Amino acid sequence: MKPGGQETPPGVRGSALADTVEGYLLARTHLDQAHREAESLCSRLPWLTTAQAEEVTRHYIRQRIDLTRRMLVSTTERADQLRKEYEARYAALRRDLLRRHAACACAVVAAAGAVSTVACLLAR
Known part of the structure; x- marks a missing residue:
């Protein structure tokens, strides 16, 4: 259970x-893939x-995995950055739309x- 007595929904756990x-x-x-490349x-x-x-294989695999890790980290950082930018833009668009609807x-x-x-004046 989560703090506050709320349980995690099953769909979230499965996800x-x-x-x-x-x-x-x-x-x-x-x-x-790194093993196959090293063997090749x-x-x-x-x-x-x-x-x-074996030494060359071990070094190649270590370098390949480090490179993959760095690429994945940079990709996730960029994805987070884009998500924040899109969320900010979406919020700005929502505010503008609300203002326009309120003005209308x-x-x-x-x-x-x-x-x-x-109509009241003409009816008199």
């Missing part, structure tokens, strides 16, 4: 679980001993009052 599983699968895919690199270097090939409503009320006043 968080799905996000975690998706993240794990994405990381696993990148790791497997070592196969093109036939003069390496087994120990050297005031104009309609004023026009209705003017028509009512003219």
